[in-house]
Amino acid sequence: MDCVLEARHIDKHFRKPVDFHVLKDISFSVKQGEFASIMGKSGCGKSTLLYILSTMDTDYTGELFINGELITGRSHQTLSRVRNEHIGFVFQFHYLLSEFSVLENVMLPAKKLGARTHREIEMDAREKLEMLNIGYLAEKRASRISGGEKQRVAIARALINNPTILMGDEPTGNLDSYNADNVLQIFKRLKEEQGLSLLVVTHDIDFAKSTDRIIEMEDGRIIKS
Amino acid sequence: MTNWSVILNIAKTHLLTKMKSTVTASLGVTFGIGAYITLVSFMTGLNQMLDDLILNQTPHIHLYNEIEPSEDQPVSLYKDLEGAFNVVHSVKPKQSQRKIHNAIPILNYLKKDQGVRGATPQMRTQIFYLSGSIELGGNLTGVDIMEEVRISNFRDYIVSGSPEALRNLENGILLGAGLAKKMSLDIGDRVQVSTVDGGIFPLKIVGIYQSGIADIDNIQSYANLKTVQRISGEAQNYITDINVKLHDISHAPSMAQKLGNQFGIKATDINTANAQFETGSNIRNLITYAVSITLLIVAGFGIYNILNMLIYEKMNDIAILKATGFSGRDVQLIFMSQAIIIGLVGGFLGLLIGFGLSVFIDQLPFNTEALPTITTYPVNMQFRYYMIGILFALLSTFVAGYLPSNKAKKIDPVRIIRGN
Ligand SMILES: Nc1ncnc2c1ncn2[C@@H]1O[C@H](COP(=O)(O)OP(=O)(O)OP(=O)(O)O)[C@@H](O)[C@H]1O
Ligand SMILES: [Mg+2]
Numbered sequence: 001m002d003c004v005l006e007a008r009h010i011d012k013h014f015r016k017p018v019d020f021h022v023l024k025d026i027s028f029s030v031k032q033g034e035f036a037s038i039m040g041k042s043g044c045g046k047s048t049l050l051y052i053l054s055t056m057d058t059d060y061t062g063e064l065f066i067n068g069e070l071i072t073g074r075s076h077q078t079l080s081r082v083r084n085e086h087i088g089f090v091f092q093f094h095y096l097l098s099e100f101s102v103l104e105n106v107m108l109p110a111k112k113l114g115a116r117t118h119r120e121i122e123m124d125a126r127e128k129l130e131m132l133n134i135g136y137l138a139e140k141r142a143s144r145i146s147g148g149e150k151q152r153v154a155i156a157r158a159l160i161n162n163p164t165i166l167m168g169d170e171p172t173g174n175l176d177s178y179n180a181d182n183v184l185q186i187f188k189r190l191k192e193e194q195g196l197s198l199l200v201v202t203h204d205i206d207f208a209k210s211t212d213r214i215i216e217m218e219d220g221r222i223i224k225s
Numbered sequence: 226m227t228n229w230s231v232i233l234n235i236a237k238t239h240l241l242t243k244m245k246s247t248v249t250a251s252l253g254v255t256f257g258i259g260a261y262i263t264l265v266s267f268m269t270g271l272n273q274m275l276d277d278l279i280l281n282q283t284p285h286i287h288l289y290n291e292i293e294p295s296e297d298q299p300v301s302l303y304k305d306l307e308g309a310f311n312v313v314h315s316v317k318p319k320q321s322q323r324k325i326h327n328a329i330p331i332l333n334y335l336k337k338d339q340g341v342r343g344a345t346p347q348m349r350t351q352i353f354y355l356s357g358s359i360e361l362g363g364n365l366t367g368v369d370i371m372e373e374v375r376i377s378n379f380r381d382y383i384v385s386g387s388p389e390a391l392r393n394l395e396n397g398i399l400l401g402a403g404l405a406k407k408m409s410l411d412i413g414d415r416v417q418v419s420t421v422d423g424g425i426f427p428l429k430i431v432g433i434y435q436s437g438i439a440d441i442d443n444i445q446s447y448a449n450l451k452t453v454q455r456i457s458g459e460a461q462n463y464i465t466d467i468n469v470k471l472h473d474i475s476h477a478p479s480m481a482q483k484l485g486n487q488f489g490i491k492a493t494d495i496n497t498a499n500a501q502f503e504t505g506s507n508i509r510n511l512i513t514y515a516v517s518i519t520l521l522i523v524a525g526f527g528i529y530n531i532l533n534m535l536i537y538e539k540m541n542d543i544a545i546l547k548a549t550g551f552s553g554r555d556v557q558l559i560f561m562s563q564a565i566i567i568g569l570v571g572g573f574l575g576l577l578i579g580f581g582l583s584v585f586i587d588q589l590p591f592n593t594e595a596l597p598t599i600t601t602y603p604v605n606m607q608f609r610y611y612m613i614g615i616l617f618a619l620l621s622t623f624v625a626g627y628l629p630s631n632k633a634k635k636i637d638p639v640r641i642i643r644g645n
Contacts, residue, residue, distance in 0.1 A: 051639045056548060077552050084550020091642060095545045097235075099242045109549040111231045157549065 003029040003068065004164045004197045010052060010062035012045075022048050023060070024220045030165065033195040035187065037208040040217030046201045049217075050169050053199070054089055055079040067164055084113050088158030092170040095154065098143035102129070102153050105142050110160045121160070128156040132186060148179035155186060159196075166190070168200040172207060184210060232555060235546075236562035239535065246531045247567060253524030254571025254622060255578060258614045261517035262579020265610050267586055268513045270603035272506045277378065282436060283495055284377075284468030285477045288325065288484060291491040295319045328464035331488055340471055340480065343376035345369050347466040348453045354446075355417040355425065356408040363404065363444035365418060367453025376470040386412050386432025395452055398428040402435035403443035418456070426456045521621040524571070528564055528625035536560060536633045543633055544641035557634035564626020565619065572618025576611050 006029040014020040022045045030036050038046050051057040053064065055071055058079070064071045066086055071079070083089075096105045106125040110116060116124070129135045132152040137145055142153065151171060158166055166187075172180035184207055190196040200211070208214050216224040240247045294316045300306060325331065328346060335344035348367040353360040373379045374388045383399060391397045400416060410416055412430050419425045428448060435442055454463050469484075471477060477494035485492035536543070543556055587604040 047643070051642075054548070056642075057639050077554070080547070080550050080552035080555075083548065089548050091548075095541060095548075095642075097542050097545060099238050108231070108546075112228055112550050112555070114228045114231075161550075 002032040004032050004066065005030040005053060005199065006065040006068075007049075007053065008063040008065070010049070010060055010064065012048060012052065012057075012060040022220050023052070026062070026220075026222055028215060028222055028225050030197055030199050032197055033191060034213065035191045035198045035211045036200070036213045036215055037211040038199065038201045038215045038217060039203070039205070039208050042203075044217045045220045046217055047169050050167055050199075050201055054087055054167050055083055084109055085161055086164040088155075088161070088163040088166040090151070090154050090158050090166065090168040090171040092173045096142035096150055096157075098141070100142055101138070102134070102140050102142055102145065103138040105153060106156045106160055109157060113161055115161075125156065125160060128159055129153070132156055148175055148182070151175060151179070151183060152186070155183070159190070163196075165197040165199060168198070168202075170201055170203065172202065172204060180204065180207065228555075232558050233562055235559050236566065239539070239559070240563055240566060243535060246535065250524075250528045250531045250567045251571035251574065253527040254521070254568055254618050255575040257517065257520035257524040257621070258572050258575025258618050259578035259582065260520050261513070261617060262576060262610060262614050263582040263586070264513045264516055265613075266579070266583040266604045266606055267602070268509045269607075269610075270605035272509055273605050274599060274603040275505065277381075282377065282382075285471045285474055285495045286469040286481045286484065287493050288331070288467040288469065288488070288490055289465060290323055290325060292318045292323075323465050324459075324463050325465065325467060325490060327488070328467065329462050332464075332467060335467070335469055340473065340476055342470040342472050343372060344467055344469045345372045345376065346450060346464040347468060348450055348457070348459070348463060349465050350453060350457050351421055353419045354404055354408065355419055356410075360419070361404065361407065361444075363401070363446065365398075365446050365448055365453055367450035368447050369450055370447070382434055382436050383432045384435045386430075388432070390431035391447070391449060394429060394431055395449060396426075396428050397431035397448065397452075399432040399434040399447040400430050401442045401445045402433050403439060404446065405430070405433050407443070420457055422458070424456060424458070428452075517617070521617055525621040525625035528567055528622055529629060532560060532564060532626055532629035533632075535563070536629050536636075539633075540636065540641050543636050544638040547636070547638040548642070553634040556636070557630045560630035560633050561623075561626050564622045564630065568618045568622025568626075569615075571622075572615045575618065576614055579614065580606075580611075 008027050010023055010026040011021070012023040014022055026049060038049070040046050048057070052060050055064075055066075056079075058076075062072070066082060071082060074082070096102075097108070100108070103122070103125055106128060107121050110121040110124070111118070126135060126138060129138055132155060134149055134152050134156075137149060137153070142150070145153070151174070155166075155171075168187075172183050175183065187198055187200070188210070191198060198211075200207075202208050213225070215222055298311075298313050298316065300311045300313060332344055332346055335341050346369060350365050350367075352363060352365045354363055355361075370379075370388045370391045380388055384402065386399065388399075391399055398416060398418075400410060405411065408416065410430060412432065414430050415427050416430060417425055417427050434445065434447060436445070450464075451461065454461055457463070469480075471480065474495060478496055481492040481494035484490075546556055546559075547553070583604050583606055586602050587606075589602045591599060591602040593599065
């Protein structure tokens with residue numbers, strides 16, 4: 001079985017201010033090279049689920065496997081390493097380190113991983129920027145580029161360590177339709193050309209329809225996948 | 226695994242983009258360390274000067290015969306009255322010589338001792354200085370002048386003339402500065418001294434002695450031991466005091482006790498004689514460290530504040546770093562590095578400023594009647610203080626940086642990302 005990501009019976013409660021059962025018995029998996037999208041009403045728990053799948057949130061019950069390996073219960077140090085090596089994350093708000101150049105932002109996770117030399121990382125980063133048609137921005141400060149450009153930089157950063165899976169929480173939610181479409185095309189190309197697996201939360205039905213699979217959520221449950 | 230170049234690079238970028246805060250925080254440390262170096266150099270310089278002033282004139286061990294009453298009064302030796310309650314009124318001191326019995330063998334014994342740097346014989350007498358019809362009471366001490374110069378800084382207190390001149394002239398005298406002034410005498414003049422017995426002897430002034438303590442300079446003069454023995458009509462083995470200098474001053478108390486018991490004479494050591502003196506030094510040290518530590522604590526609070534603010538501003542950055550695979554420890558190291566960099570830069574600047582100020586103070590003229598050998602403010606520059614200074618800087622920034630950086634370590638990226 002070539003599942004890159006598998007969730008088994010994941011439950012999560014928020015205990016403050018009152019006990020709130022936000023995720024209920026979530027089980028599903030994403031296969032190698034699959035482009036899946038998650039849809040659902042606002043407040044149904046999509047972001048919460050994605051934070052758990054990306055290993056940032058450890059307060060849940062159930063089991064999470066990445067590349068067939070059990071992730072649940074691992075130390076924070078190990079989880080950081082897993083995020084660094086295997087997971088690329090793109091947020092709705094394009095989080096970049098504003099004091100660093102675009103190139104440095106993209107290179108940072110690879111430098112942290114330390115598996116390649118500085119030169120190799122820089123070449124790869126430029127290549128990724130080039131692929132996203134923003135190679136000319138490399139030397140610019142991250143705070144001085146537009147929103148759509150920032151989102152593409154964030155995608156380049158998420159890809160720099162050639163992750164197992166790329167996750168996105170409404171990555172196009174903040175973009176105009178032109179830029180949103182652009183990001184969708186990039187994702188599709190990555191899937192087709194590099195066999196990347198993707199799991200993206202979206203409210204955009206057109207976006208969702210052009211993915212391989214739509215996972216529908218309601219009230220903390222998966223109702224269709 | 227810690228990737229230092231990445232962590233330091235991020236720390237550096239944060240510091241450089243927040244130049245104002247960085248400079249403010251560093252300056253706090255700079256002032257603390259600068260003040261510490263300046264104060265400690267100046268205060269210990271002062272301590273050393275005062276030590277020199279009194280301690281170096283005091284022998285480590287002083288052997289002499291004390292004029293004191295017998296411990297055993299004759300009545301207590303009388304067997305028939307044993308156990309009775311005896312009261313003796315009007316006890317008088319024991320009839321004894323001021324001379325140290327067997328002084329020459331004691332001197333020889335001391336000179337052979339490994340721990341002894343030198344032992345000098347002295348003969349102290351009371352004399353009158355005659356100036357016209359006026360008689361001034363005072364002391365004349367016979368010394369082995371070259372030996373005194375060797376083991377103490379006696380030479381520093383001879384403000385004009387030289388010890389060699391005294392050695393070369395048998396009838397020479399090193400006259401106390403106060404006496405010289407009172408009697409309007411100077412080098413080359415003659416002064417007449419009269420012993421208690423009434424003999425009058427002319428001595429030639431070969432130097433002026435000034436200890437800096439007026440009470441001493443008004444009465445004390447020095448001459449050759451032989452000369453003093455001769456004018457007092459005593460034999461060559463008549464020695465009233467033996468001054469001992471040790472290699473290690475800390476052995477003084479035990480050695481003094483041993484010598485006192487062994488030779489049956491009074492032996493006082495420098496620590497007993499100058500117990501109150503230590504107190505002054507200690508208080509000055511206390512002030513130095515209290516002021517420096519206060520300044521550093523203030524600087525520490527500055528760093529604490531600035532880092533806290535920085536972490537608050539950089540919440541998003543911290544969340545991204547964590548989301549992209551930096552561990553809590555990495556994030557903590559980023560902010561700790563910033564604190565340590567501030568400590569190092571501020572600390573080194575502080576050392577430089579402290580050094581500059583010390584050099585400046587060292588060149589300020591400081592003339593005082595009491596201290597003939599001192600011409601500028603005393604400053605004691607020691608490499609040790611600079612080491613302590615930089616350690617201080619690192620310690621205070623480490624402590625100040627720890628709490629904020631620990632907070633950064635614990636920041637939950639999910640909360641930050643949600644909050645946006
Ligand atoms: N820290 C929290 N404490 C308590 N309840 C929370 C907390 N965070 C989120 N919730 C609640 O959990 C539910 C799920 O939130 P989540 O952000 O996962 O929704 P979502 O599906 O991503 O919605 P949206 O489409 O609007 O982003 C919501 O009802 C929200 O109010
Ligand atoms: Mg959401």
